Amino acid sequence: MSRLYAISLVLALIVVAIMSLAFGAMSIPFADVVRISFGALGLADPGFVEPGQHGVLMGIRFPRTLLAILVGGGLSVAGALMQGLFRNPLADPGLLGVSSGAALGAALIIVLGTTLGLSAPWMLPVAAFVGAVVSTLLVMRLSTVGSKTMVSNMLLAGIAINAIAGAGTGLLVYLADDDQLRDLTFWTLGSFGGASWADIRLSMVLIVVPTGFALFWARTLNVMLLGESAAYMLGVSIQRLKQRIVVVVCIVVGCSVALSGMIGFVGLVVPHLCRLMFGPDNRKVVPASLFLGATLLLGADLVSRLVIVPSELPIGIVTSVIGGPFFLALLSSSRKKGLW
Amino acid sequence: MLEALNITVRIDSKLILEQVSVTAEAGEVVAVCGPNGAGKSTLLRVLSGELEPTSGHVLVEGRPLSSWAPKALATRRALLHQQSPLSFPFRVREVVELGRFPYTDDARHDDIVSSCLEQVDMLSMASRVYTTLSGGEKQRVQMARVLAQLMSDDQHHKILLLDEPTSSLDLPHQDATLALAAKHAREHNYAVLVVLHDLNLASNWADRLIFLHEGRLAAQGSPSEVVTTEVIRSVYKLDSHIIEHPDTQRPLVLVRRSPSNSAPEIHTNQLQILD
Numbered sequence: 001m002s003r004l005y006a007i008s009l010v011l012a013l014i015v016v017a018i019m020s021l022a023f024g025a026m027s028i029p030f031a032d033v034v035r036i037s038f039g040a041l042g043l044a045d046p047g048f049v050e051p052g053q054h055g056v057l058m059g060i061r062f063p064r065t066l067l068a069i070l071v072g073g074g075l076s077v078a079g080a081l082m083q084g085l086f087r088n089p090l091a092d093p094g095l096l097g098v099s100s101g102a103a104l105g106a107a108l109i110i111v112l113g114t115t116l117g118l119s120a121p122w123m124l125p126v127a128a129f130v131g132a133v134v135s136t137l138l139v140m141r142l143s144t145v146g147s148k149t150m151v152s153n154m155l156l157a158g159i160a161i162n163a164i165a166g167a168g169t170g171l172l173v174y175l176a177d178d179d180q181l182r183d184l185t186f187w188t189l190g191s192f193g194g195a196s197w198a199d200i201r202l203s204m205v206l207i208v209v210p211t212g213f214a215l216f217w218a219r220t221l222n223v224m225l226l227g228e229s230a231a232y233m234l235g236v237s238i239q240r241l242k243q244r245i246v247v248v249v250c251i252v253v254g255c256s257v258a259l260s261g262m263i264g265f266v267g268l269v270v271p272h273l274c275r276l277m278f279g280p281d282n283r284k285v286v287p288a289s290l291f292l293g294a295t296l297l298l299g300a301d302l303v304s305r306l307v308i309v310p311s312e313l314p315i316g317i318v319t320s321v322i323g324g325p326f327f328l329a330l331l332s333s334s335r336k337k338g339l340w
Numbered sequence: 341m342l343e344a345l346n347i348t349v350r351i352d353s354k355l356i357l358e359q360v361s362v363t364a365e366a367g368e369v370v371a372v373c374g375p376n377g378a379g380k381s382t383l384l385r386v387l388s389g390e391l392e393p394t395s396g397h398v399l400v401e402g403r404p405l406s407s408w409a410p411k412a413l414a415t416r417r418a419l420l421h422q423q424s425p426l427s428f429p430f431r432v433r434e435v436v437e438l439g440r441f442p443y444t445d446d447a448r449h450d451d452i453v454s455s456c457l458e459q460v461d462m463l464s465m466a467s468r469v470y471t472t473l474s475g476g477e478k479q480r481v482q483m484a485r486v487l488a489q490l491m492s493d494d495q496h497h498k499i500l501l502l503d504e505p506t507s508s509l510d511l512p513h514q515d516a517t518l519a520l521a522a523k524h525a526r527e528h529n530y531a532v533l534v535v536l537h538d539l540n541l542a543s544n545w546a547d548r549l550i551f552l553h554e555g556r557l558a559a560q561g562s563p564s565e566v567v568t569t570e571v572i573r574s575v576y577k578l579d580s581h582i583i584e585h586p587d588t589q590r591p592l593v594l595v596r597r598s599p600s601n602s603a604p605e606i607h608t609n610q611l612q613i614l615d
Contacts, residue, residue, distance in 0.1 A: 087425065223441045226485075227425045232390055234441040234489060235414030280428035 002284065005277045009291040013069070016298045020065045021057060023302060025310045028053050037062075060195075067195040067203065068301045069294040071260050072270075074207040074252040076293025077214055079267030080274075080286050081245045084221035086151055089275065092268040093253040095154070096246065097135035097161035099264075102257040103188060104165040105131025107172040110184050124187075125258035132254030135161050140246055149242050151228075189314030190261035192301050199259050206255035210248040211290070217241070218282040225280070263316055265323045266293055276330055296323070341365050342417070342499050342531050347386055347396035349379070349555075356382045357393070357555045364531040366497045369522050371546035372535045375576055378552040380535045381422070384503050387533065388419045401497060414442035417499035418489040422507060424482050426470060432481050433457070433466040439488035452491050456484040459520055461513070475508035483517060490530070500524060502534040506541065514538070518545040539593045543567045544585065551575050567591040 021033045028036075032050075036057050039046025075093070082091040093099065105127035113119040118127075139161050143153035176184060220241060223231045228238050256263070270293040271285055278284035300318040307313055342364045349357040357379045364370045372380050385391040387398055389405040398405045400416060408416075418439075426435065436453045443449075457463040460480040465473070470481060483505060490498045502521060506514040522545050524530040536542040542549055543563040551558040551566060553575045559566045572580045572593060579596040 087427070089428070219441065223438050225426055225428050225430075226435075226438060227421070229385075229390055230419075230421060230424065232410070233388060233414065233417075233419045234439070235411035236441070237410055275428075279434075280430050281434060 002278050006284075006288070009288060009295065013291050013295045013298070016295050016302065017065055017069065020068070020298050020302050021061050024056075024061065024305050026052070026056055028057060033057065063197050063200050064192050064195040064301070065298060066200050067259060068192050068298040070200070070203045070207045071192075071256040071263065072266060072297025073290040073294040074203075074211050075256050075263065075267045075297070076270035076289035077211050077286055078249045078252045079269075079293075080271035080282065080289045081214055081217070081221070081249055082267070083271055084224055084282055085242065085245050086155070087225055087227070089272055090268070093249050094162070094264075094267075095158045096249060096253075097139045097158050097165060098132045098250055098253040099257055099262055100162040100165035100169070101131040101133075101135025102128040102254060103131070103262060104135075104168045104172075105129070106187055106261075107169045107176075107184055110187065111172040111176045111180050128258040129254045131165070132257060133250055135165055136246060136250035136254075140243075147239060149239060151242070186314055187261045189316035190263040190319075191304075191312065191315055192260050193312060195259070203255060203259065207252050210251050213244075214248050215286055215290070217244070218286045221282040221286070222280075261314075261316070263297065263319060265316075265319045266297055269323050269327050270296060272327070273330065341401065341497060342387060342533065343399040343402075344383075344387055345397045345399070347383065347393045347398070349382055349386060349391065350394040355555055357386070359396075360552070360555070360557050361396075362387075362533075362550055362557070362560075364499065364533045366529045366531050367525050368548065369518075369525045369532045369534065369546045370548045370550060371542035372533060372550045372552060373537070373539060373542055373575075374552035374558070379555040380552055381503055383552065384419065384501050384533070384535060388417060388501055389413060390419075400499065411442050414489065415492060415494065416490075416496050417501065418486040419501040420482055420486045420503060420505050422503045424478065429469045429471050431466070432462060432468050432470055432473070435470050435481050436484045436488050439485035442489065443492065452488055453484075456488040456491065457481075459487060460484045461516065476510060476513060479505065479508045480513065480517070483520075487520075487524070490524075498524075498528065498530045500530045500532045502532070504535050504537065506536070506538065514541060521545070539567060539572075543590045543592065544588055563590050567593060 018030060018033060021037070022028050022030055032053060035044070035046050036049055036054055038044040039049065040058060078093045082093055082095060083089055085091070086095070106124055109118055109124045109127045113123060139154060139157045140149065142157035143149050173181065173184065220236055223234050223236055224241070232238055253267070271289045274285045274288040274292055278288055297319070300315055300322060303322070304313040304315045304318045344360065344362050347357050347360045348355070360379070360383060362370070362383070372383065374380055382391065386393045389398065389408070400408060400413070405413070433453055436456055437449065440449050440452065454463060454466070457466055460483050462477065462480050462484060465477065470478065473481065486500070490500060500521060505517050509517060518534070518541055521532045521534060525532045534546070546563060548560060549563055549566050550560040551571060558575050559571045567582060568591070569580050569582055572578055581594040581596060582591045583594060584590070585592050
């Protein structure tokens with residue numbers, strides 16, 4: 001059963017990725033998508049390529065598709081890490097203040113950027129990333145007594161930092177004019193619209209590398225579910241693991257938010273869906289989250305591009321509209337089986 | 341073997357343990373008894389290395405605990421907690437497999453896990469979901485996990501620390517759990533240190549008993565030396581009769597029913613309902 005699920009996860013990602021490359025305001029036949037892709041990779045002679053198709057595919061759709069895959073996979077693995085750390089299936093990266101800190105950084109640039117002379121296009125993602133890192137460091141610092149970080153304190157510190165960052169963002173919203181307000185609102189709903197190859201190169205470092213490390217921690221995360229004390233008895237260096245998890249979550253989520261805005265729900269729901277499919281073993285949940293998260297976010301992006309062509313729906317709306325009811329349905333069916 | 345020398349634990353300004361020294365030799369079962377809040381669990385946390393004592397030393401194989409690498413220590417000592425917060429729906433077998441975390445060679449894991457489940461009489465429930473088990477069944481699964489943690493071919497001395505391992509168990513499984521711990525002491529030379537509230541269980545299965553009272557060592561010795569009316573009165577403020585177990589000749593404790601500590605009254609009509 002779980003092998004079947006695993007194969008379908010990989011196949012689903014491939015299918016959705018090809019659809020994402022083919023569909024949009026300008027449709028490109030599947031055969032041409034494959035031909036141009038193989039040509040770009042140097043695996044085959046693409047033959048004649050229509051320049052318009054080539055431009056759309058290589059300049060717009062490829063980076064966009066890759067970014068959705070990386071962000072979806074990264075956010076989902078970050079969610080699985082948080083749920084392991086907090087031993088709670090309801091934990092998500094937002095608990096560390098990552099998203100609210102990023103939002104404050106972004107709001108600062110959107111609203112005050114021109115006034116402060118910080119309006120260059122690269123300022124927005126940088127400010128969002130810095131906001132994410134600063135708020136996570138604060139949460140970590142506030143919840144560490146001596147050399148021990150208390151997970152329960154982390155939760156409380158996260159709530160406080162979220163509230164403070166939220167107040168700052170609120171103040172900026174109050175100061176914003178109508179255009180800025182619109183920009184800010186759209187930013188918080190997320191979009192892969194502006195994805196470029198530069199974004200992909202950055203994500204390789206800030207999403208792929210830390211996520212790759214996290215894949216090796218699955219067995220340790222399982223042991224953490226027995227409780228910190230029992231995990232210590234089994235030889236886990238608890239404090240080091242906590243610090244590593246927080247660093248990875250902060251960098252991955254910070255980079256995702258900086259490049260694509262706030263995309264809620266994925267980090268919370270995807271690991272949960274994987275647990276319903278594969279059981280609670282993180283050796284399956286973490287890699288499955290990577291694939292399912294990538295597929296779902298890519299699918300959501302595809303929907304957001306197709307429903308109101310040639311315009312686009314913010315992706316945050318799509319993830320919530322599709323994810324919410326789907327999640328509820330799965331929960332009610334698994335509750336009947338007594339699994340939660 | 342496990343040695344603790346002059347352990348003092350102070351949390352804020354409260355003295356939890358004061359100058360407690362205990363040892364557990366290889367092949368020996370030591371029971372730690374005493375009233376609630378006497379410091380038994382704290383002592384176990386110190387002995388396991390989880391809690392750093394305010395002063396004093398813990399030595400494992402003659403080396404201070406702090407000098408052990410976490411993984412190396414994990415192959416030599418295991419602790420069964422009173423409760424486990426595990427709330428994810430793992431299968432019973434998977435929970436016991438978590439005990440194999442310190443070992444990387446995968447070849448014998450399955451056999452070891454099965455053997456440990458068998459020892460706690462849970463093999464038939466190996467594929468049940470842990471979170472759906474009763475409290476006592478969970479406790480036995482955790483016991484199997486702890487046994488799986490120590491089971492290996494290396495010739496190291498193993499230390500098994502058990503914090504009230506029988507608190508949710510029925511009568512036969514209480515006895516079986518202690519028998520299992522004693523068997524590992526006899527056959528595999530484990531040093532076993534077990535916190536117990538049931539003095540009769542302790543007296544029947546332990547080679548030595550340690551009584552803690554208000555953070556201090558109140559008495560220690562063989563069951564016949566320390567399970568006495570005097571010790572029980574001084575530690576628990578309770579009057580008792582001591583009789584001999586007909587099979588083992590170990591002391592048994594009966595709480596006195598004198599006017600000084602009178603029994604709760606049971607009405608006869610309640611007894612009829614129970615009938």
